[in-house]
Amino acid sequence: MSALILDGKALAKSREQQLQAAVKKFQDGGGLQPVLATILVGDDPSSATYVQMKINACARVGMGSRFIRLPAATTTQELLSKIDQLNKDPDVCGILLQHPVPEQIDERACFDAITIEKDVDGVTTQGFGQMSMGEQAFGSATPAGIMTLLKHYDIPLSGKHAVVLGRSPILGKPMAAMLLNANATVTICHSRTNNLAALVAQADIIVGAVGKPELIKAAWIKDGAVVVDAGYHAGGIGDIEKAGLENRVAALTPVPGGVGPMTINALISQTLESAEKLETC
Structure with a gap:
């Protein structure tokens, strides 16, 4: 068996071409240029790199971006004030608060301050609640990107046993809800x-989202499984050990080039969707 490679990089590139055409059509029809506002608090180099990648993606599809950089000493109240300004700004269609923020900031309060209409990164409690109930809301970008990737490659989900490793409110939990909504167990x-290896061994679909390099061992994974690795660590290592899997599993995501590009693609796609819904954009 040779595993199907779930190539997020190639799919994101193809979807960007479609988004570029859709943005042009939107503007030709009288809409303003969709604008994504990104807030970065502090000077973490990895976060700065991620923000720049998102800005670059906006430019490639013809969308505007607004970069707000705040000092590391920013308070919760100061950040809330900036988010409120962006909520009220008619030119801004989407708001992204780069995670993580410095420890003195109440990140959840700031996420939840983003109006749901502009929550294109799917981080608000209200958005999560609506999405988990099957109602209209923007999904968290990484899980939404993964679902798009699985759909593109016709990976069956209904009736399958999916094991999600990680319970982050912006990754593991929404990922589980999206899979449940797609009729997976x-x-x-x-x-x-307890008994992590035994649970992983039962999985038809595995999503690694623990943030620890190669915590999930290849030996735990059964033949024919679908392996999705949402982790990235120095040296191109993910959360899942890949040794030998390419000859045993049905499909797997590369690291890098699998989940990461689809996260950014989901973000800009949802920003365009927001622009189409907001009368001011």
Whole structure:
């Protein structure tokens, strides 16, 4: 068996061409240029790199971007004030608060301050609630990108046992909800899960989202499974050990080039969707 490579980089490139045409059509029809506002608090180099990648993606499809950089000493109240300004700005269609923020900031309060109409990164409690109930809302960007990737490659989800490793409110939990909404049977594992290897061994679909390099061992994964690695660590290592999997599993995402490009693609796609819904954009 030779695993199907779920190439997020290639799919994102193809979708960007479609988005570029859609943005042009939107503007030709009288809409203003969609604008994504990105807030970065502090000077973490990895976060700065991620923000620049998002700005570059906006430019490639003809969307505007607004970069707000705040000092590391910014308070919760100061950040809330900036978010409020962007909520009220008719030119801004989407708001992204780069995670993580400095520890003195109440990140959840700031996420939830983003109006749901502009929550294109799918980080608000209200958005999560609506999405998990099957109602209209923007999904968290990484899980939304993964779902788009699985759909593109015709990976069957209904009736399958999916194991999600990680319970982050912007990755693991929304990923589990999206899979459940797609009629998968879902198990969520985390740092206090007992018999982790045995649970992984049951999975038809595995999503690694623990943030620890190669925590999930290749030997735990059964033949024929679909392996999605949402982790990235120095040296191109993911959360899932890949040794030998390419000859045993049905499909897997590369690291890098799998999930990452689809996260950014979901973000800009949802920003365009927001622009189409907001009368001011």
